[in-house]
Amino acid sequence: MRKAEDVLESSLAQIVSGAPVQLTDSDLQPMLQVATQLRQVGRIAPSPARVERIRVALSRVPRREVGARSATPRLSLWRRPVAGLAFATLLMALGTTSALAAPSALPDSPLYPVRNLREAVQVQLAGTAAQRATLYANFAAQRAAQLRGLVGRKDVTPGMVVTLLRDITSRVDQANQEAKDDGPAARSAVSQLEGQIGDQLTQIQQEGEFSGNDGAQLTDALRAVRSGQSGQPGPSNQSGDNSKSDTNQP
């Protein structure tokens, strides 16, 4: 003979799935009645107007109340001097000349990872989202200007184009991410830099002779920059921490 618990479970499974319940045990009837009422509670929805009001309330919570940060892990205040010191030590270890050359190093240079690392540290040390947004946009603008110069001199390899365009796109994404919800000033500063980057890339598109992957990547980068300018999200980088991956580039 089946235990009462098993009989009850069988009926509950039917109630949960919405199937008709076959009552065989009248002792269970009050329990099933309660179970049915509880199931009905689970099916009651909040009013559509209230659902919408909550959605609006959620969208209006100021970012600072959320303690918002981007996915890139930020350093706490006491760690920033430590990171700065570590970076300074790294620069000394690499030699002053190398360190000074690093800011303009190209992807075919062994100092390009140093450039990426230097930028990552600068971002980590930035105090506000607006500063981080401007830094990212500046890094992208510097690369766009370099790429245009290289293309103008026809001194560019496909690998360099791919790396520079990828890094431009990722930094534009990061800039937009940081500038989002951070007030019109940050948004406007980033948008202005995106305008310059867009102009550079358009010139490259017109002057260069890119085809295949390079051409497609150039179009993607341009689209990302233009969509950032118009306030629409560009193709986002889901990995979140571009600087970190960049340091591993050859």
Add this chain to the structure above:
Amino acid sequence: MRNPLPDENSATRYVEWLDRARRQDRHAFAQLYDATYRRVFGYLLARVGEQAAAEDLLQEVYLAALQAIERFRGRTEGEFIGWLLKIAHGKVMDRFRSHYRHPELKTSDVPSTGVADPLDAIDQRVRLDEISDALSQLTEDQRNVVLNRLVLGLDLEETSKVMGKNVGSIKALQHRALARLAKILTPGVDEHA
């Protein structure tokens, strides 16, 4: 009926929404809200017994979740719902502690679910206030088992997983919980029948 078990696409969607929501992507958080608010609301309604109060708490739960999402480390639908329900439980307790309730809710206030129930023949109108009072008289395990099974619609195995108890214990718990609820809500019923 909603299937509480996420399929592969749903699991991928949750990972993506959660990742983006942690980066303060409001659109992603809105997606999470849309995907979960009904279940959270069902839980709140069963606990407080009043539509308006449950709606107030629903807003409080999601505002609290938005403020804490950065610290949430889960990656699945189940983990996210479990986290929301913990927040919801805290909000309900706060409300009980501040004695903010409206026990005089009338059954006529209960909105229509719009869902045809096969048990309508034996069912009575939902008595929200009485149900929430009765739930308050259960042990925590008993209350959780009926909320998981009947309000959230989880099956036996899922409930077992969520509560960290074996299936046999869940069956025994739900039997005791429903017997006690039936005794409280239906005069003349013997809990030990």
